[in-house]
Amino acid sequence: xxxxxxxxxxxxxxxxxxxxxxxxxxxxxxxxxxxxxxxxxxxxxxxxxxxxxxxxxxxxxxxxxxxxxxxxxxxxxxxxxxxxxxxxxxxxxxxxxxxxxxxxxxxxxxxxxxxxxxxxxxxxxxx
Amino acid sequence: xxxxxxxxxxxxxxxxxxxxxxxxxxxxxxxxxxxxxxxxxxxxxxxxxxxxxxxxxxxxxxxxxxxxxxxxxxxxxxxxxxxxxxxxxxxxxxxxxxxxxxxxxxxxxxxxxxxxxxxxxxxxxxxxxxxxxxxxxxxxx
Numbered sequence: 001x002x003x004x005x006x007x008x009x010x011x012x013x014x015x016x017x018x019x020x021x022x023x024x025x026x027x028x029x030x031x032x033x034x035x036x037x038x039x040x041x042x043x044x045x046x047x048x049x050x051x052x053x054x055x056x057x058x059x060x061x062x063x064x065x066x067x068x069x070x071x072x073x074x075x076x077x078x079x080x081x082x083x084x085x086x087x088x089x090x091x092x093x094x095x096x097x098x099x100x101x102x103x104x105x106x107x108x109x110x111x112x113x114x115x116x117x118x119x120x121x122x123x124x125x126x127x
Numbered sequence: 128x129x130x131x132x133x134x135x136x137x138x139x140x141x142x143x144x145x146x147x148x149x150x151x152x153x154x155x156x157x158x159x160x161x162x163x164x165x166x167x168x169x170x171x172x173x174x175x176x177x178x179x180x181x182x183x184x185x186x187x188x189x190x191x192x193x194x195x196x197x198x199x200x201x202x203x204x205x206x207x208x209x210x211x212x213x214x215x216x217x218x219x220x221x222x223x224x225x226x227x228x229x230x231x232x233x234x235x236x237x238x239x240x241x242x243x244x245x246x247x248x249x250x251x252x253x254x255x256x257x258x259x260x261x262x263x264x265x266x267x268x
Contacts, residue, residue, distance in 0.1 A: 019129035026133040027193035030140035034176040103254045
């Protein structure tokens with residue numbers, strides 16, 4: 001039990017990565033009208049791989065498959081579905097969807113953290 | 128603090144979209160102006176945006192790195208069509224006046240586009256604010 005050495009587990013780093021992803025998508029939305037701007041996104045799996053020190057693998061036939069990535073930089077350019085006249089690759093509806101999803105993911109990680117915090121609180125109080 | 132940076136980034140975008148909306152308002156206000164020469168005629172103003180991705184454009188680590196700024200204002204290149212109106216006080220020797228090249232329909236579209244972009248960024252701020260408040264309440268209860 002790593003209650004005192006690492007009380008929040010991987011969720012602490014996960015929350016930072018979630019927030020970084022939201023920041024990148026906010027940058028995309030801010031630059032929706034900037035000529036030549038290339039939309040970027042964070043490869044969450046790669047961040048977690050670096051953090052865990054070992055690749056996330058599907059070890060059971062019922063696990064969902066995860067897309068494989070090879071290069072080391074977790075921030076990547078988005079591949080647009082359509083081209084635009086000013087060479088901008090931000091597609092607003094895609095970014096809106098991703099931002100909403102990233103916000104939901106952030107809340108999910110927050111919920112994990114909340115349960116960790118309340119668990120530690122209970123353990124300390126001896127309830 | 129990444130969530131905090133979202134406020135700065137969306138703030139630069141709100142600022143830029145507001146400048147764009149102001150330019151549109153100026154264009155619409157000057158749509159009816161006329162001049163005696165082609166050089167003096169009012170040309171519609173267009174804003175050109177630039178991303179603040181490079182650290183040379185801003186202070187490294189500033190809360191708005193990745194935002195957007197107005198690079199420059201540019202005159203619309205569409206041609207000015209002279210009108211033959213000898214009775215006009217500004218008419219030149221040949222009897223022509225030079226109206227502005229503002230196209231009202233283009234300006235309305237521009238206004239709607241900047242208004243939508245503004246709303247998008249307001250929503251970004253709202254979501255980030257809610258998440259930040261929830262994060263602050265993490266240790267409560």
